[in-house]
Amino acid sequence: MSADVPQHLTGAGQTSEATASAAPRNVASSTVSMADASAPSIYLSWPGATQGLAIQAAMVDLDGTMVDTLGDFEVALNRMLAELQLPPVSREFISQTVGKGSEHLIRTVLAEQMRQASLTVCESSCPATQPEARYEQAWRSYQAHYHTINGQFAEVFAGVREGLQKLHVAGLPMACLTNKPQAHAEALLEALDLRQYFQLVFGGDAFPRKKPDPMPLLETARALRTPPQATLMLGDSSNDAQAAHAAGCPVLLVSYGYNHGEPIRAVSADGYLDSLSELVAAPLAG
């Protein structure tokens, strides 16, 4: 295991606090076997696939792929903005900004709402205040509010439980790989009863770099002990696709998530799904 992988993220992480704190409720963890280089391949297909994929494990994105979290983002951001005496942000703006981690979301929203406030309050002659000067306060406020409401305004997308169940039944080891902070991701998966499907959960603060950098995918494949080319990324945005291409992983994209306001089919991928329930998974003989 390379020295740059935090110890709790190594293969031994299967039995570390991440898993121990999230004991499966419906599926016994002992029924979910760990992947290794000789793990059996699963053949995956979906409607419109000219050719399916032979894979040994999957990494599944969280926001926009499994869970519609726009409501949570909206409430936490607007409570933060109210504290900072800034105008509320629209759901549409959030949907185009989410996906690159909390830091990027807070910085972008702060800059936009400060710009709007300066236009309203002082027309064109406001004294310039740098968003960066308010970033630390905004970050603390946002994280506290998000922690309080996490999952209360979120919903699992239609077809997600069915799709994950199919992959689980086919014997596919899975990790949740998100840019959401680790603690929020773990709590959300638990609250929505999705944690049971994942041997591992890696948040945006689990590695030194986030998607679209390939590092989180390469380290997750390493932790799952499957080669990147046999480790599928299942996501909703160009972040996931870009990271997958750079890591050498196959990638499938869902059409209903948050792709920075751009059509998902314009993003290069091995395939596109309108619902995870469209997936067909079967063990590959031999």
Ligand SMILES: O=C(O)COP(=O)(O)O
């Ligand atoms: O940016 C976030 O917080 C979440 O993003 P992801 O779950 O789509 O990776």
Ligand SMILES: [Mg+2]
């Ligand atoms: Mg996403």
